[in-house]
Amino acid sequence: MGRGFGVLAAVCAGAVLLAGCGEESGSATGTGTPSSGGSPSTAEEYAEATRKEHDRAWPGIARKCRDVRPEPTARAEGEEGVPENPKYGENNAYKQTTDVTPDELCRGEAHAARIAAALEDAAPADLRDEERTRRLFEDLGYGPDTVSARQNDAALVWWDVMVAGAGPCISGNTDPAAGIDVHGVYMEGGCTEPVGGH
Numbered sequence: 001m002g003r004g005f006g007v008l009a010a011v012c013a014g015a016v017l018l019a020g021c022g023e024e025s026g027s028a029t030g031t032g033t034p035s036s037g038g039s040p041s042t043a044e045e046y047a048e049a050t051r052k053e054h055d056r057a058w059p060g061i062a063r064k065c066r067d068v069r070p071e072p073t074a075r076a077e078g079e080e081g082v083p084e085n086p087k088y089g090e091n092n093a094y095k096q097t098t099d100v101t102p103d104e105l106c107r108g109e110a111h112a113a114r115i116a117a118a119l120e121d122a123a124p125a126d127l128r129d130e131e132r133t134r135r136l137f138e139d140l141g142y143g144p145d146t147v148s149a150r151q152n153d154a155a156l157v158w159w160d161v162m163v164a165g166a167g168p169c170i171s172g173n174t175d176p177a178a179g180i181d182v183h184g185v186y187m188e189g190g191c192t193e194p195v196g197g198h
Contacts, residue, residue: 093187094187095186095193098184107163111170115170115172116176118140119176130157147161159174168182
């Protein structure tokens, strides 16, 4: 036991010493952002890093939303009262979304305006085809892994976009007259409204 235990202790001590090498703890600037070369270690650091990535990719939207507070606003008292049918909330819980902060809403609405303008300018044939709709979003700068598009019928495509760092989901369809919805991620995950429930 003596020799095996000593080797095990030496290996463990070496691993502990090496685990911290080459990494700074926290932020070099004190801003709460991850140190350069390191990975974000907290949810706040991750959110800040993705927001900065978004703002580098979309500087016009970043400028527009620069002065909007990131924290959620307080809800008015009685805003979420008991619905007329209390079972409604229980039966539709799968449709609940996460809250959207004011700065996320600002970024989402700015992206929605870009998308609405592109839909208005698009050729009618592009608005009736799922693949062409995906290409339209890619041409706007939204990556294929962030766009969901599904053919509804011969003339309409429903779509959802999750813009990394912006926070909310942006959903709509290819009818330029239809509205575009900016909302939080569905509790069951993703930007596409879940189908089903109980």
